[in-house]
Amino acid sequence: LSGLPLKFLQVKCVTANAFAQTLRRYTSLNHLAQAARAVLQNSLQISQMLADLNRVDFTNVQEQASWVCGCSDATVAELEKSFKGALEQQQGLEGWATWLKNVVEQRLAPFNDKPDFPQHAKNFLLNWSFYCSMVIRDL
16 A cells, blocks of 8 residues: 555545444444344243343332433333233344334334434433333342
């Protein structure tokens, strides 16, 4: 690469770094998917997850999270029931991806084609993360 213009080398380095970062991200996601698939194929682990989840006091979690998230009790109860139902069905990784896609589409549907859609999507993700951390804390 010697003798090439400096600007060309800089662009090459930026592109190579971006490619390396993307490759690391995809590799990490692939490893995560493989680990998740292994867990989701083990019926004993699924049963244990459901038993653990049934011990969580969702009413208490909702009370603590409601002032931060502003989620309605009905929405949270519906998601809890749906999540437990998916666990009981012992869905595979693809089934969970479909479940999650449906949840996101359903919750964000009222904001489709609106200029503030990105803000609602960010709020949904923030609330989802917060609520999940509250549930995981109680596990």
